[in-house]
Amino acid sequence: MKKVEEQGRITPYYIYDLSLLGHTLDKLKTASEPYGFKVHYALKANSNPEILRLISESGLGADCVSGNEVLRAIESGFPSDSIAFAGVGKSDAEITIGLQNDIFTFNVESTQEIRVIDDLAGKMGKTAGIALRINPNVNAKTHHYITTGLEENKFGINSWEFVEVLSLLQKSKNIELKGLHFHIGSQITELSVFKGLCLRVNEIQQFFIDHHIIPGHLNVGGGLGVEYEQPDIALIPDFKAFFKVFHEHLELQPQQQVHFELGRAIVAQSGSLVTKVLFVKKGINVNFAIVDAGMTELIRPALYQSFHKIEKIGSESEKGQTVYDVVGPICESSDCFAKRILLPELNRGDLLVIRTTGAYGEVMSSNYNLRTKALAYYTS
Numbered sequence: 001m002k003k004v005e006e007q008g009r010i011t012p013y014y015i016y017d018l019s020l021l022g023h024t025l026d027k028l029k030t031a032s033e034p035y036g037f038k039v040h041y042a043l044k045a046n047s048n049p050e051i052l053r054l055i056s057e058s059g060l061g062a063d064c065v066s067g068n069e070v071l072r073a074i075e076s077g078f079p080s081d082s083i084a085f086a087g088v089g090k091s092d093a094e095i096t097i098g099l100q101n102d103i104f105t106f107n108v109e110s111t112q113e114i115r116v117i118d119d120l121a122g123k124m125g126k127t128a129g130i131a132l133r134i135n136p137n138v139n140a141k142t143h144h145y146i147t148t149g150l151e152e153n154k155f156g157i158n159s160w161e162f163v164e165v166l167s168l169l170q171k172s173k174n175i176e177l178k179g180l181h182f183h184i185g186s187q188i189t190e191l192s193v194f195k196g197l198c199l200r201v202n203e204i205q206q207f208f209i210d211h212h213i214i215p216g217h218l219n220v221g222g223g224l225g226v227e228y229e230q231p232d233i234a235l236i237p238d239f240k241a242f243f244k245v246f247h248e249h250l251e252l253q254p255q256q257q258v259h260f261e262l263g264r265a266i267v268a269q270s271g272s273l274v275t276k277v278l279f280v281k282k283g284i285n286v287n288f289a290i291v292d293a294g295m296t297e298l299i300r301p302a303l304y305q306s307f308h309k310i311e312k313i314g315s316e317s318e319k320g321q322t323v324y325d326v327v328g329p330i331c332e333s334s335d336c337f338a339k340r341i342l343l344p345e346l347n348r349g350d351l352l353v354i355r356t357t358g359a360y361g362e363v364m365s366s367n368y369n370l371r372t373k374a375l376a377y378y379t380s
Helices: 018-035 049-057 067-075 092-100 111-124 159-171 191-210 239-249 264-270 300-304
Strands: 013-017 038-042 061-064 083-085 105-108 128-133 175-181 217-219 257-262 271-282 287-291 310-312 321-327 336-344 351-354 375-379
Touching (some): 013 018, 018 038, 018 375, 049 067, 067 083, 105 111, 105 175, 159 191, 175 191, 264 271, 300 336
Parallel strands (some): 038 061, 038 257, 061 083, 083 105, 128 175, 217 257
Antiparallel strands (some): 013 271, 271 287, 271 351
């Protein structure tokens, strides 16, 4: 962290370790390639152009959830035929972007969306590849805001709609069914959840097989979690164990491919947010360290009550530690990064680093309070 301190950059700023990102991509490919698994990178985790350039050069596909993400992926070197376009509310303009660029699949989430894509594709003289996003009703055992695979969630097609979907597909002249898509949530740390997903996928696929439909691929989404509390003990997730679950428990048909959509697990640990202490307010029960980063630079603690490890730059000592609430300058009481954490004594001008912000940090930043957007820097 001392190297960061010596740069003299204006805080707050994001810092990305491109070397760590490269090692993470190498581990990911080493773990997935023996099984022939295809991984798409989820741009919603981080769409920084330099990050995307490295990931596209590694040979991964792209998972997009907006028309602008599709365009950014193409600009960053991802082949159009490796782009999967998900999202429960695609506009006509966004669907048109996908059709114009001949993307791999639209992961469709409703019967009405199938009709719209079929109509737009027909008007353009195109055939749209689709994967049906199925709601498997599997509990991801994660924060309720990032659980997406339960019947109470807005995502996906439910089992009682399958017969209607099959009838609709037969009538759709400009649609090609390429696969089935599943995604149950994010920041999943219990691998048993993925085993449960596999078993449910097997059951659902059997319905389609019984109706003489064998999808070309199964897209089982992403959701693999990372270590936020002690990032240094697991800078790279256990991709080997993750992919092994799917290899052992998915019942594949001959020549059927398995696709994944990983985001956080790839980029989270490679990014940090550096911020400066503006003021220290001493209280009776707690001291407030008021820093120049806020929920505008990292909204996860306010939105998900998430934990990020915070360290004082240039201090290795645990002596003389004090309890602090680390809070930002935004005019919201929820603008708090951590409550009652131990840090070395802080003074005005000290630098702090907030770890594991490579996913859902910069990409979710905003100009709320007319804040200036924080810059990003890179180390290798």
